[in-house]
Amino acid sequence: MSLTVVVNCGSWMNKLITKMFRMSFTNLVKQPKEVITQFMNSFDTVLTDCDGVLWLEEEPIEGSAEVINTLKELGKRVFFVTNNSCKIRDDFVKKAKKMNFKCEKDDIISTAVGPEGLSQELELVGIKSIGVGPDVMQTSFKNTLEEFKADPDIGAVVVGYDEHFSYVKMFKAATYLSNPNVLFVGTNSDEQYPNRYDYIVPGTGTILIAVKTAAQREPFIVGKPEAYIADFIKNEYGMDPKRTLMIGDRCNTDILLGTRCGFQTMLVLSGITTFKEATQRKQSKKQEEKDLVPDVYLEKLGDLLLPIHPSKRKQAKNECQNVVKVRRALFEPIDHEETQKFLEQELSKQSVNESEKWEFDFVNERPLKTKGRYEWTVVNSSSAPDLEKPRKKIEEVYDTSTLYPQTLSTPKVDGEFEKKEENSAVESMIVDGTPPKDSNKKQSLITGKSLYVKMFKAATYLSNPNVLFVGTNSDEQYPNRYDYIVPGTGTILIAVKTAAQREPFIVGKPESYIADFIKNEYGVDPKRTLMIGDRCNTDILLGTRCGFQTMLVLSGITTFKEVTQWKQSKKQEERDLVPDVYLEKLGDLLPYLN
Incomplete structure (x- = not known):
């Protein structure tokens, strides 16, 4: 009797590779060729972030398009999962194709669009929206308050990326959210957006946390790494989590999404998260920090091109000559020659964009021949309005x-x-x-x-x-x-x-600086001092920390309901907010003073 044993070596090896790399923060390209090959065979589906992974603004990161296109040629299913797109999906496809990415509309999973794109997407499903574009104070905030009339038809406040975000917009959003029936939705919580200038570009998360703080409400977040998009991806596309790779530049969104979904994870260091940050998280004993550690990492996605397709390396270099490599270091010497080249490229590009936008050749001072939205007419200079004013x-x-x-x-x-x-x-x-x-x-x-x-x-x-x-x-x-x-x-x-x-x-209430200043500068006796305020987390907390007696008036911010909840709480930090006494308003004390 003979016994034949059939072993699926490929499947066994893939599981071994997956387990070996799990949350290890391993530099993939430094592994043996055979190991990299097995890693590439361990997944069928790729979910990739865009900003900081594939491109920075309108410029591709060297080799990224070639890697994505090669993965598709190898039979991998590739999805572009982004928290930061200022365009609807059709425009996103145009942007990707312009940078040589093979991309179709169905390849895009976008939870966050800019205000114009968001408005268009809502309009497509029959939902009206307001708030697109600038909204700033024209005179004074007092006049803004007096002139503001709340729209009774507002049913939701949706916070996404908005370069026109202003104090007035935050005021209106928070006021609408004081109605508990108004939904509060955030597209994502990204703190920063990657860019090629080495500046700090605030992400949607900075706007969201400002509105959240003002409104004192928690938003429903649909973007990475929250459960909504994780469930959507798994249910909508029916992918096998164990054979799915998540690629991103941000540990607290991209990598955390992959961890929560059971995907394999790859971090690229061409965006937000740094090598130092990822190393610190790997060494941390806190589980919430360890969940942010990727399986493998690369300096940039293009580094994967040579191991998976050596013949395309030279081609990729030739196609990436237009990729901007100069990065401005704010606090270091500037390479003036490279900066000059960069500026010339940018000015040339801007000139082309402006010509297309206004359908006018500004260099030769004549309209373009293409027919579009604008009709240019020659007028006598003496009859033209004087638009140029002396500037100070x-x-x-x-x-x-x-x-x-x-x-x-x-x-x-x-x-x-x-x-x-x-x-x-x-x-x-x-x-x-x-x-x-x-x-x-x-x-x-x-x-x-x-x-x-x-x-x-x-x-x-x-x-x-x-x-x-x-x-x-x-x-x-x-x-x-x-x-x-x-x-x-x-x-x-x-x-x-x-x-x-x-x-x-x-420096303000309730921090120790002002507390120490009051006691040292004025020599007050804490036991014989009364702190009166309308806000428990500043006024009353200051009094508690200084050992003052405390009185809350309910004519301002803190409500009776909030104080009652804090009084019943078992948390010391909340009990420290409870005042000794309270009044509806300070004037109620007047009869007793008389």
Whole structure:
């Protein structure tokens, strides 16, 4: 009698490779060729993030298109899973194909689109939307409050990437969310977006956390790494998790999504997460940190091209000559020759884009021959309106008392507009969100700029560890007589903190700085001191920390219901918020004083 044993060596080896690499943060290209081959055979489906993995803005990362196209040629099913697309899927396909990626509409899984794209997607399913485009204060915040009329038909607030995000938009969103029947949806929680300038570009997560802080509500997040998109991917496409590879540049979204879904995971270091951060998480004993550790990593996705398709390496190099390799280092010497080449490329590209946009040849000063939306007419210069006004020299300063830029006007200098260089000696970044006071003076920079631009600048300055990060206070809301939700400094502070990934030094209530200052400067007897306030997490907590007696008035932010819940809580941090006594309003004390 003979016995024949058949062993599926490929399946056994694939399982061994998968187990060997599991959450090990292994440099894949340094493995033997046979190991890399087995790894490539261990998955059939690829889910790849886009920004920071395949491209940076409008430029492909070297070799990324060739790797993706080769994976498709090898029979792998490839999906583009993105949290950051400012386009609808049709436009996304055009962008990908322009950079030589083989991509079809059904290959795209996008949970986050920019405001214009989001509006179009909603319109396709019959849902009306408002809020697209700039929405800034034209005069004063007082007038904004008086003129605002809430739309009764608003049923949801959807927070996605918005380069026009402003204090007014945050105020309106938080006010609508004070209605518990209004849904609160966030497209994703990405803190930063990768870019080729080495700047800190705030992600949707910075906007989302600002609105969340102002509204005091938790959003339903549909993007990576939340359960919604994980369940959608598995149920919609019926993929085998064990034979699926998730590729990303961000551990707390891409890699965590893969971990939660049971996928294999690959991190590329061409985007957000750094080698140092991933190494620290690998060494951590906290499970929530270890869940962020990828199986394997690469410096960039293009490094995989040689191991999987050596013959395409030379071709990839030739096709990637237009890839921008210069990156501006804010706090290091600049390669001026490379920067000059880069600027010339960008200006040339911008000129082409502007010509296509306006259907006009600005170099030769004549309309394009293509027929489109615009019809250009020659007019006599004497009858044309005078659009060019003398411009004053304006210097934007991040003042120590307000986040809103102060404008310093000086006599006209050759009609040129000047501002401080990005590398100027900014020594501290102080964030205070007090709305600007009424003023009859023109605020030439205030009304035209979004809060998003200021967050970008603040976070970029704070990427220099020598720049101090100071917050005046962490108040989430400001009381007002309109029953609206007016966002406090804390909403702006937490957005900048999220983008910059740094902790601020807070000087206001209830932090120790002001507590120590009060006791040392005025020599008060804590036991004979009464702290009166309308907010438990600042006023009352300050009193508790200083050993003062505390009185809460219910005429401001904190409600009776909230205090009752904290009083019944078993958590010490919540019980510290409970005041000794309370009043409906401070005036109720007047008869007893008389």
